[in-house]
Amino acid sequence: MAEKPLKKLGSKAMLLLVVSMQIFISSCSTEDSSLSYLDTKLATVLFQDFEIPKFPTPSEQLNYAKSGFADPKEKKAALEAVAGIFPDARLQCGQAALTLAYLKLGFNYRFADEGQCRQAVAAYQDVIINFSDMPEVLVKAYWYLGWIHCDLLGQKQVGLEFYRHIVKTYSDLFLDISSPVPWISLVYPLNDIDDAKMDGESRKTWAGLALLEIIHHSKSTDEIWSAFETLWLNYKRNYATGLALNHLLKDPSFKAKAVSYAKNFLELNIANAYLAKEINKNAGG
Numbered sequence: 001m002a003e004k005p006l007k008k009l010g011s012k013a014m015l016l017l018v019v020s021m022q023i024f025i026s027s028c029s030t031e032d033s034s035l036s037y038l039d040t041k042l043a044t045v046l047f048q049d050f051e052i053p054k055f056p057t058p059s060e061q062l063n064y065a066k067s068g069f070a071d072p073k074e075k076k077a078a079l080e081a082v083a084g085i086f087p088d089a090r091l092q093c094g095q096a097a098l099t100l101a102y103l104k105l106g107f108n109y110r111f112a113d114e115g116q117c118r119q120a121v122a123a124y125q126d127v128i129i130n131f132s133d134m135p136e137v138l139v140k141a142y143w144y145l146g147w148i149h150c151d152l153l154g155q156k157q158v159g160l161e162f163y164r165h166i167v168k169t170y171s172d173l174f175l176d177i178s179s180p181v182p183w184i185s186l187v188y189p190l191n192d193i194d195d196a197k198m199d200g201e202s203r204k205t206w207a208g209l210a211l212l213e214i215i216h217h218s219k220s221t222d223e224i225w226s227a228f229e230t231l232w233l234n235y236k237r238n239y240a241t242g243l244a245l246n247h248l249l250k251d252p253s254f255k256a257k258a259v260s261y262a263k264n265f266l267e268l269n270i271a272n273a274y275l276a277k278e279i280n281k282n283a284g285g
Helices: 004-027 058-065 072-085 090-103 114-130 135-152 156-169 182-187 206-217 221-234 239-249 255-267 273-282
Strands: 044-047 050-053
Touching (some): 044 072, 058 072, 058 090, 072 090, 090 114, 114 135, 156 206, 206 221, 221 239, 239 255, 239 273, 255 273
Antiparallel strands (some): 044 050
16 A cells, blocks of 8 residues: 555656756756755845845855745845845846846736836846946846837837847847746747757847847838848847748738748748748748
8 A cells, every 4th residue: 555655656756856856956056066955954044034045156046036936025035135145246146136126017017017117127227337347137137128118118219229229239148048038938939949950059149139129119111121131141040030030021011022031041940840830921932
């Protein structure tokens, strides 16, 4: 009878256990990949009435702060504690500040009101002031300012200025593994693309995504086409280029010019099956 629970778990449960352990191991810092502190209770610091565990490295502290919390006040405390515990870890402190700014939008950004958006804008502007030496942090702050103004506040001209700034200032800065904003994963899941088909990390540039947003939001036909030509010239193997091309193929104002690029792009064989099918259909193939 004692063996029945094990049989109930089966191979699926065992696989989940193995995967969970792999995730934990991979999340550990390369400075200390051992599991030595699994058996050691982490020290804690009292921060805003919450006991926050103190991790060995800034990256682990940030990962903990960005994880799920039932109480949003505890999450806020954990994020603010990153700078309190590791004040010299500029990158991790900047990433924590970015997440704190995002929290100003509330539980779900889709329901953020104007006041919440304004609070988030002010917080991102503070990030720009406080982390002026950290381009990896600055570019994300500028991105969110563009997104909030264009998509949430409907102030497209203001938002476009932030996207233009990204294109001009951060032309070669790569994205990290996470999406800049939630909708990007929904529209075009990153794991649907085979990285091996790309030229290094060229598909993950902030400038490429900013150019795509310019194409989506600008009312100037000259600026839209110029943005696409810049994508094609500098970021041809960027997944944003495929999305931009598909967008233009559906616009009667640009379809005639865009069709000539469709075959060339599809021959690169870098788009996932869904996007390739869409481009082919919209190009009249």
